[in-house]
Amino acid sequence: MENNINQKPVTVVLVGIGGYGALYVDELLADMDNSLCRLVGVVDPAAAKSPKFDCICERGIPVYATLEAFYNHNQAELCCIAAPIQFHTPYTVYAMEHGSHVICEKPLSGCYTDGVALAALSDKTGKFIISGYQWSHNRAILSLKRDILDGKFGAVKQMRTKILWPRRESYFKRGSGWAGKRCAADGTYILDSVANNAAAHYLHNMLFLLGDRMNSAALPVSVDAELMRVNPIENFDTCAIRMHTADGAPLLFLATHATKENEDPVFIYEFEKGSVSFAAAGGHGIVAVMNDGEEISYGNPFDDQMVKVRYALRAVRDADARAELPCIVSTAVPHAQCIWAIRDVPIADTPEALLEEIPGGENGEDILRVIRPLHDAMNLAYDKCCMLSELNDAVSADLRKVLKPVMGLSVGERVGE
Numbered sequence: 001m002e003n004n005i006n007q008k009p010v011t012v013v014l015v016g017i018g019g020y021g022a023l024y025v026d027e028l029l030a031d032m033d034n035s036l037c038r039l040v041g042v043v044d045p046a047a048a049k050s051p052k053f054d055c056i057c058e059r060g061i062p063v064y065a066t067l068e069a070f071y072n073h074n075q076a077e078l079c080c081i082a083a084p085i086q087f088h089t090p091y092t093v094y095a096m097e098h099g100s101h102v103i104c105e106k107p108l109s110g111c112y113t114d115g116v117a118l119a120a121l122s123d124k125t126g127k128f129i130i131s132g133y134q135w136s137h138n139r140a141i142l143s144l145k146r147d148i149l150d151g152k153f154g155a156v157k158q159m160r161t162k163i164l165w166p167r168r169e170s171y172f173k174r175g176s177g178w179a180g181k182r183c184a185a186d187g188t189y190i191l192d193s194v195a196n197n198a199a200a201h202y203l204h205n206m207l208f209l210l211g212d213r214m215n216s217a218a219l220p221v222s223v224d225a226e227l228m229r230v231n232p233i234e235n236f237d238t239c240a241i242r243m244h245t246a247d248g249a250p251l252l253f254l255a256t257h258a259t260k261e262n263e264d265p266v267f268i269y270e271f272e273k274g275s276v277s278f279a280a281a282g283g284h285g286i287v288a289v290m291n292d293g294e295e296i297s298y299g300n301p302f303d304d305q306m307v308k309v310r311y312a313l314r315a316v317r318d319a320d321a322r323a324e325l326p327c328i329v330s331t332a333v334p335h336a337q338c339i340w341a342i343r344d345v346p347i348a349d350t351p352e353a354l355l356e357e358i359p360g361g362e363n364g365e366d367i368l369r370v371i372r373p374l375h376d377a378m379n380l381a382y383d384k385c386c387m388l389s390e391l392n393d394a395v396s397a398d399l400r401k402v403l404k405p406v407m408g409l410s411v412g413e414r415v416g417e
């Protein structure tokens with residue numbers, strides 16, 4: 001984004017500067033150097049633990065322990081929120097009530113109903129809320145969505161996605177200890193899991209691409225779920241989730257933190273008139289092959305991951321850009337509804353016989369917990385486009401014995417409860 005010489009830099013406050021927030025610091029400091037914005041404060045109760053603390057202090061940017069303290073002394077046109085999930089809604093509300101537009105990290109929140117209240121508040125205050133799914137701001141994904149909406153691909157037949165992202169114990173113990181939690185101490189829903197955090201993008205992306213407008217996402221009608229856990233957490237670290245669209249097309253999502261092998265996201269989306277695929281490891285970006293042989297390269301969905309911040313900066317100044325924001329609060333609601341719909345699905349614990357513990361870290365205490373047959377089972381389920389419990393091979397037989405599948409949950413009924 002070029003800065004128009006007549007435009008004043010957008011004033012910005014950033015909430016959460018450690019963890020993922022460090023990437024916001026880098027982006028905002030670069031945008032500041034390009035005169036796009038002015039970072040007028042950061043908020044983090046553990047700011048000094050962030051690797052970015054020193055450079056924030058060197059630049060003379062004020063640091064606050066609470067958002068209240070920031071707004072008591074200051075104001076900002078844009079508030080960026082990269083704090084843990086339980087703070088997404090209260091901080092978004094607080095920032096809007098104090099005159100700021102908001103970009104808040106994904107997921108929307110732990111509770112899908114927050115989306116309705118936030119959208120109403122956004123209308124009332126005239127402040128936008130961007131949900132920080134970077135793929136939904138990415139050029140390749142947006143041009144694919146344009147073609148889907150223009151009817152180039154016809155109706156969707158099936159979609160499948162797989163992510164194997166091993167995470168060690170330190171991941172689950174990071175920050176203020178909210179990882180893998182269902183609720184915060186005050187009862188606020190978090191529902192942190194592989195599907196609501198690290199791999200949330202790829203579940204959301206299937207719904208996003210099927211939205212009936214550039215900034216909407218499709219709501220699944222029903223959902224099947226198999227949830228597992230190998231780490232000592234409240235929620236699940238492994239899942240097979242299959243959503244069904246109103247037309248009955250299955251959207252399969254296979255994700256885990258419990259394999260030895262790291263396999264970055266892959267997807268195959270099949271439509272009437274062609275098929276779209278992506279393999280992060282392949283280096284080819286998103287490629288569509290139409291039934292008539294035409295090939296279309298859309299580009300890499302991992303390019304320019306912080307472009308979402310520049311969308312926000314532009315939208316503060318430009319009403320037309322605001323109207324075209326691709327991922328606003330309502331766009332993030334279908335993902336949140338899906339997570340809500342499966343919130344009480346029983347989680348299968350991993351029996352000793354299937355568990356492998358791989359020591360790591362300086363003194364070997366940073367353990368990676370692996371569910372032994374999972375790597376092969378996930379790959380087979382992806383190839384066959386089926387749930388883990390629907391496999392019939394020998395390798396996954398022991399795994400299938402422990403799964404607790406729940407099929408055909410009505411999303412409408414579950415979110416109405």
Ligand SMILES: NC(=O)c1ccc[n+]([C@@H]2O[C@H](COP(=O)([O-])OP(=O)(O)OC[C@H]3O[C@@H](n4cnc5c(N)ncnc54)[C@H](O)[C@@H]3O)[C@@H](O)[C@H]2O)c1
Pocket residue numbers: 015016017018019020021043044045046047050082083084085087105106107132133134174175176177196197
């Ligand atoms: N878009 C992405 O690719 C991506 C990647 C990782 C995380 N995230 C999202 O970013 C958010 C933070 O995740 P994380 O993994 O960085 O968490 P984290 O726990 O590692 O870091 C959170 C940061 O927020 C700070 N913090 C904690 N409580 C706070 C409070 N009350 N007010 C202000 N700051 C507070 C912490 O001190 C820390 O600096 C989550 O919503 C997560 O889903 C997004």
